Amino acid sequence: MTHPRRRPALLRREAVVATVPVAVAALLTAAGPATAAGSVGAPGVGDPYFPLAGNGGYHVSHYGLTLGYEPSSRHLTGKAVLTARATQRLTRFDLDFKGLKITGLTVDHVKAGYKRDGQELAVTPARPLRKGQTFRVTVAYNGTPGPVTDPDGSLDGWIPTDDGAFVAGEPQGAMTWFPANNHPLDKSSYDFTITVPEDRTAVANGVLLGQRTKNGRTTFRWRQTEPMAAYLATATVGKFQVRQYTTRDGLKVYDAVDPREASAATPVLERLPSVLEWESRLFGPYPFRAAGSIVDRAPNVGYALETQTRPVYDRAPDLSTLVHESAHQWFGDSVSLTSWKDIWLNEGFATYAEWLYAEQHGGDSAQQTFDGLYATPADDGLWEFPPGDPGSGANIFGTPVYARGAMTLHVLRTAVGDRAFFRILRAWATAHRHGNGTTAQFERLAERESGHDLGALFQTWLYGQGKPGEPSPS
Structure with missing residues (x-):
């Protein structure tokens, strides 16, 4: 979903029987x-x-x-x-x-x-x-x-x-x-x-x-x-x-x-x-x-x-x-939420897809987009609440869910490298196809696919209050 108030700039623009797990x-x-x-x-x-x-x-x-x-x-x-x-x-x-x-x-x-x-x-x-x-x-x-x-x-x-x-x-x-x-x-x-x-x-x-x-x-x-x-x-x-x-x-x-x-x-x-x-x-x-x-x-x-x-x-x-x-x-429709608290799994992923598309079609790189957002001051609305736990239904379409959710994925990409990162995205969409998923499941899948301990990364970017410290370069 896309909405002017729900992400930076244009950052909610947004007889067969199915089985249940x-x-x-x-x-x-x-x-x-x-x-x-x-x-x-x-x-x-x-x-x-x-x-x-x-x-x-x-x-x-x-x-x-x-x-x-x-x-x-x-x-x-x-x-x-x-x-x-x-x-x-x-x-x-x-x-x-x-x-x-x-x-x-x-x-x-x-x-x-x-x-x-x-x-x-x-x-x-x-x-x-x-x-x-x-x-x-x-x-x-x-x-x-x-x-x-x-x-x-x-x-x-x-x-x-x-x-x-x-x-x-x-x-x-x-x-x-x-x-x-x-x-x-x-x-x-x-x-x-x-x-x-x-x-x-x-x-x-x-x-x-x-x-x-x-x-x-x-x-x-x-x-x-x-x-x-x-x-x-x-x-x-x-x-x-x-x-x-x-x-x-x-x-x-x-x-x-x-x-x-x-x-x-x-x-x-x-x-x-x-x-x-x-x-x-x-x-x-x-x-x-x-x-x-x-x-x-x-x-x-x-x-x-x-x-x-x-x-x-x-x-x-x-x-x-x-x-x-x-x-x-893929992210929201085929792989659906288990709780609305995990909305970043929808909006952060769809926003990062925009960054990737621009990067691969002559626009800014995802790193440039990340850097532009990270440069916003600590009192900016981008850092108002953590995307992994927005705190209320009033916040689930707020800027942090979209932009900081996408930033979390970029930090993950930087930490594990492109080959592992894109394997993670594909594995997530495949493992939960036509089902539901949680943030905890995504975190475990990312660690399994990459071989990295990512607990601190997710804790900082998904759950930490305020502006995170600058991520270390890969």
């Missing part, structure tokens, strides 16, 4: 309080910055989302079908869902009880669910969706525009338009069926399966087969110019561009295949079967987001932004 399933089971009988799923997974995000007691393998949106009235109708597996006995479980009116709710086709409390939708099935049982939750709903305000004051979720909606869910916003287990720990496959007026286009994640126009409305069907965190889902609607093509590597590319942004966006988007090829050489094979971009005109948003397979931009991106959001397909 055993460790993640254990976290989803154990997170939060439960009854003495252990039969109530927790209302959150225990994230220190967003304690109500996600839910315990089950894993969602697949979302089937059927949506209808009328931009003139901003009215959304929806039906969400969640296929899930209970990781404990459940007499009740929660979903994250905020604002919209529920018109029907069943578990395995039987009417279920429910109660709402803020973002929590507590569901009581007619019969308890056994541990290991696969079940299906169907929620019908409608209303006028809107965004949520994040701790840093920005908006995310379903954000209306003058011709549709800009839909970007990091970190909380998925719950504004569909019921979800809304934490990166719970990754799922998705099908989207979205109906809009025939002069609008609805763009979601993955591959476009087809579209059909009837009685003045067009229905778009999208499928995202690889596991995806709920915050990375999109259903952006607008008047778009569409370009579709297949790269020489077989990637299906779908670009949707607001005509008002087309002249500025087109030359940048034409670089996408070469950017993905370059990143694939550095990080390993591109992790998805589809790619592309959504370029909207959303002046009240102020960022872009790495929505999986198809980043959404609030305006025409520059090349650095394209590189940043594309790098997130």
